[in-house]
Amino acid sequence: xxxxxxxxxxxxxxxxxxxxxxxxxxxxxxxxxxxxxxxxxxxxxxxxxxxxxxxxxxxxxxxxxxxxxxxxxxxxxxxxxxxxxxxxxxxxxxxxxxxxxxxxxxxxxxxxxxxxxxxxxxxxxxxxxxxxxxxxxxxxxxxxxxxxxxxxxxxxxxxxxxxxxxxxxxxxxxxxxxxxxxxxxxxxxxx
Amino acid sequence: xxxxxxxxxxxxxxxxxxxxxxxxxxxxxxxxxxxxxxxxxxxxxxxxxxxxxxxxxxxxxxxxxxxxxxxxxxxxxxxxxxxxxxxxxxxxxxxxxxxxxxxxxxxxxxxxxxxxxxxxxxxxxxxxxxxxxxxxxxxxxxxxxxxxxxxxxxxxxxxxxxxxxxxxxxxxxxxxxxxxxxxxxxxxxxxxxxxxxxxxxxxxxxxxxxxxxxxxxxxxxxxxxxxxxxxxxxxxxxxxxxxxxxxxxxxxxxxxxxxxxxxxxxxxxxxxxxxxxxxxxxxxxxxxxxxxxxxxxxxxxxxxxxxxxxxxxxxxxxxxxxxxxxxxxxxxxxxxxxxxxxxxx
Numbered sequence: 001x002x003x004x005x006x007x008x009x010x011x012x013x014x015x016x017x018x019x020x021x022x023x024x025x026x027x028x029x030x031x032x033x034x035x036x037x038x039x040x041x042x043x044x045x046x047x048x049x050x051x052x053x054x055x056x057x058x059x060x061x062x063x064x065x066x067x068x069x070x071x072x073x074x075x076x077x078x079x080x081x082x083x084x085x086x087x088x089x090x091x092x093x094x095x096x097x098x099x100x101x102x103x104x105x106x107x108x109x110x111x112x113x114x115x116x117x118x119x120x121x122x123x124x125x126x127x128x129x130x131x132x133x134x135x136x137x138x139x140x141x142x143x144x145x146x147x148x149x150x151x152x153x154x155x156x157x158x159x160x161x162x163x164x165x166x167x168x169x170x171x172x173x174x175x176x177x178x179x180x181x182x183x184x185x186x187x188x189x190x191x
Numbered sequence: 192x193x194x195x196x197x198x199x200x201x202x203x204x205x206x207x208x209x210x211x212x213x214x215x216x217x218x219x220x221x222x223x224x225x226x227x228x229x230x231x232x233x234x235x236x237x238x239x240x241x242x243x244x245x246x247x248x249x250x251x252x253x254x255x256x257x258x259x260x261x262x263x264x265x266x267x268x269x270x271x272x273x274x275x276x277x278x279x280x281x282x283x284x285x286x287x288x289x290x291x292x293x294x295x296x297x298x299x300x301x302x303x304x305x306x307x308x309x310x311x312x313x314x315x316x317x318x319x320x321x322x323x324x325x326x327x328x329x330x331x332x333x334x335x336x337x338x339x340x341x342x343x344x345x346x347x348x349x350x351x352x353x354x355x356x357x358x359x360x361x362x363x364x365x366x367x368x369x370x371x372x373x374x375x376x377x378x379x380x381x382x383x384x385x386x387x388x389x390x391x392x393x394x395x396x397x398x399x400x401x402x403x404x405x406x407x408x409x410x411x412x413x414x415x416x417x418x419x420x421x422x423x424x425x426x427x428x429x430x431x432x433x434x435x436x437x438x439x440x441x442x443x444x445x446x447x448x449x450x451x452x453x454x455x456x457x458x459x460x461x462x463x464x465x466x467x468x469x470x471x472x473x474x475x476x477x478x479x480x481x482x483x484x485x486x487x488x489x490x491x492x493x494x495x496x497x498x499x500x501x502x503x504x505x506x507x508x509x510x511x512x513x514x515x516x517x518x519x520x521x522x523x524x525x526x527x528x529x530x531x532x533x534x535x536x
Contacts, residue, residue: 125270129270135329136277136281142282143281146284
């Protein structure tokens with residue numbers, strides 16, 4: 001009689017341990033997935049901020065840069081395109097934003113040829129805002145990719161991959177920059 | 192890479208427990224000496240520690256900020272600094288950006304404070320703001336935010352309070368022993384005690400001299416470890432170790448001393464505000480690793496991850512294992528050997 005109780009007790013303890021491990025791993029997955037979501041939201045905020053800044057920038061520099069119509073148009077077009085696909089998936093969006101980044105860095109490079117513009121207080125403030133927004137996009141992308149890496153590792157590695165498979169956690173896509181120009185110059189600095 | 196932070200945290204916890212043990216032992220000996228029972232001493236030691244901890248926990252950040260005459264800034268006061276703060280908040284993954292403060296002082300320095308990551312503050316001197324370029328400023332802010340993110344701020348303030356308690360108790364204890372309590376209590380006890388009484392007395396005196404020194408050594412070891420870790424995190428956040436390296440170089444080349452710093456607040460700063468010119472900040476007596484060494488490690492990094500920092504660290508130290516410099520370890524070891532003997536008494 002007593003040995004039966006012992007066996008039942010052992011089985012109950014084992015089941016409890018398994019259950020708690022399951023809950024622990026599941027909660028860990030939820031936490032990581034939320035982190036990824038949050039990181040994505042951060043990127044989104046910064047990208048929207050950039051959409052808002054660009055018309056201002058174009059307006060400010062237009063008067064000074066009569067001979068750079070092409071560069072300015074490229075920036076405006078890239079911005080509009082990026083805004084259009086802003087509800088699309090990670091991959092497509094990363095591509096459009098990469099194009100916008102390289103168009104912008106071309107414009108800010110050309111600015112160096114216009115000393116009048118560089119003396120304009122309004123422009124300088126805008127330039128700092130834009131530099132910072134570019135950096136923030138870079139840093140939020142970096143943080144997003146780090147979170148995705150942690151999340152993906154958890155969903156693909158044993159034993160958490162079993163629980164991830166059962167409860168529908170899927171690996172996420174990295175925010176990778178596809179434009180070659182962007183890859184060469186990831187950091188924009190004007191100091 | 193998270194493993195390294197975790198193991199570092201574990202080591203810090205062990206060291207803090209070591210300091211706590213020192214405090215308890217000190218209380219025990221004080222009790223033996225003045226109340227003929229260890230309990231009284233323990234109660235006094237713990238009471239002093241708890242009061243100081245409560246004040247430090249709830250008021251520490253505002254005391255520190257007002258002592259260093261820092262003023263809080265908003266976005267309009269300094270858009271660039273504010274932007275950099277936001278950038279590093281994103282890169283570090285903090286929930287909330289620490290408040291930013293400026294200290295009007297021509298010296299080059301910065302510190303972080305606040306009891307938890309949601310109520311943190313980062314202060315930098317106006318000299319730093321003027322002399323560093325954007326990348327360098329970013330690295331310095333990243334270093335300070337790393338202190339916030341790695342929870343060094345709370346750890347270090349709790350450590351300095353422990354250290355302060357040990358120092359105060361040992362100081363008053365030894366004064367009383369020499370000038371006051373000794374006469375009366377010795378006469379009473381010498382009649383009945385005999386040889387064990389004398390042994391306890393000698394042990395207590397030795398311990399009272401050693402405890403503050405030991406507590407200080409432990410404190411310095413923790414502090415230096417956290418500096419390396421914050422450097423590594425800053426490199427990781429900015430993905431640009433050279434930024435911090437050249438910022439440290441500029442800070443090291445400056446000869447102006449910070450007016451409002453004092454011994455208690457020194458370990459909070461990015462570099463020790465009291466270092467003497469020309470002296471390679473000595474290994475043992477400094478809260479910070481030597482600047483030249485921190486710069487060399489940062490410059491030896493092949494990437495920007497914790498792994499790269501660790502590799503660069505070992506490269507610069509050639510074979511030495513832990514985070515404490517070899518010269519310091521060689522001198523710490525014999526002191527530690529004294530303690531097991533003390534405890535067995």
